Amino acid sequence: MTTSAIGATLEPAVVTRRRPLRAAVRKPGFWVPASVLVVVLLIAVFPAFFAGFFGHGDPRACDLGRSGAPAADGHPFGFDLQGCDVYANVVYGTRSSVAVALLTTVLAGVVAVVVGTVAGMLGGWVDAVLARLTDVFLGFPFLLGAVVVLNSVGERSVLTVSLVLALFGWPTMARLVRSSVRSVRNAEFVLAARTMGLSTWRITTRYVLPSSISPLLVLATITVGGVIVSESSLTYLGIGLESPAISWGLQLSAATSQFLRAPHMLVAPAAFLAVTVLSVIALGDTLRAALDPRRR
Template sequence: MTESFITPVAPSLAGGRRHPLRRAVRRPGFLVPAAIVALLVLIAVLPGPFAALFGNPDPRVCDLNLSGADPTAGHPFGFDLQGCDVYANVIHGTRASLSVGLLTTLLSMTVAIVVGTLAGLYGGVVDAALSRLTDVFLGFPLLLGAVVVLNSAGERSVLTVSLVLALFGWPTMARLVRGSVRSVRQADFVLAARTMGLSTWRIVTRYVLPSSLSPVLVVATITVGGVIVAESSLTYLGIGLEAPAISWGLQLSSASSQFQNAPHLLIFPALFLAVTVLSIISLGDTLRAALDPRRQQ
């Protein structure tokens, strides 16, 4: 007699229906912002070639005689108060701003997945303890908590700012992970995996998390844009990144008092910031619409 072993399959992996993520990538609402974000990531990775498009790849090559000068040929964004090329500074500032957004979101997701999975999977005392811990951190507004911690920090680098923002940014995602895990932990395919004697680690990584992370990924995408704004706000207030770092927040901070005399100092960094945040949030909204069960009927 031959025994057959049937591997439990999660609903998102079963059936012939096209996965909603595959449908999402075909929409203009996904393709356009995705192309913009991909270009910004490329700029962040290779800022030199993009800055060199107009002949001035080094943002720290300055001439005080050109302080606050308007845009000219070869310098499309003009010059800042130190006589540095604004275009080169905006291009090189992309790396720091995107790095804070991505690193903070990655750290927040890691903590949220661990805490939310433990709370949702085991319930009881573990769930109660982790839920109270989450409530404690939820009681601190993101910017207010970051201001308090960063004021007492030493060097405020990309890593430092990212760690502080992640410290106060994980609770919302942790609650979402907890709810998703609780909704699938008693599903038929999870019970079948337990019946087969699979280890808890394999059940969680192969069946529970793949069926629970879709809404978390949507929130994480939107969070990247929110974190970039938060970093720029903190830096604008003199609490975030500090020189010699180059970021859009630092450029906005130094240009705020000169808007009437040299508006180009504020307009171009603000434009890059706005386009980046809107593109990332548009991606998140498109993914949320694609993964909404009410729209998949």
């Protein structure tokens, strides 16, 4: 069988996957949360622009005389306990929260793809060893494991928190990748590629992974929302990011004791957090419904 014949065998499956995706993009369930997330990403990339556009723009310009004061001209969300602008802190906090979420998901996804693909393609004792390794990490509760490790490290920066969260986040993804690879590795187009004598590397990267990566993309999308919540929870408990970093979790932690006196300190970062996470989950559900034939 020629290479073109293999491509012809693979093409119907690719077209079948693209059609529901194209249909999903046209639905409000996709473009509404996607539009919200695009704005959130723009805020994370250009915080100075957004902070200066609606307010005075400096999250570290504080005035104790305005501690807990409500909204004022140039300060739409009021002031926090130190007299810093809540709006500017929420905007700049977007970068840290989004950076942790994306970096954690990418790191966990890379490990999951490598481990899951190797286990799914090779099988045998390699699969058994990697499966036991995955089970070991799955045995640790996600947040509990992160708490233990983060309490043992020194500086808790965006990179440190991301590495720790990725350490306990890859096993679920790896299992999904392994399952998808095992379901594809004996497909007709893969067997045809083997008959032609193509290398395992080329078969895996060109035919197996493109046909089995869709479930991982859906899970990764939902994972971004889960990581944002996890980072905020850990930071709220005093185990995640620490000053001088700016994040939604740090704002929530500082605002809790002042909620009755100055509720705006808690409402603003909580609203940004909730809208972002809900948008991520809604986008993930839309993609999952589009790619899962049982839900169409």
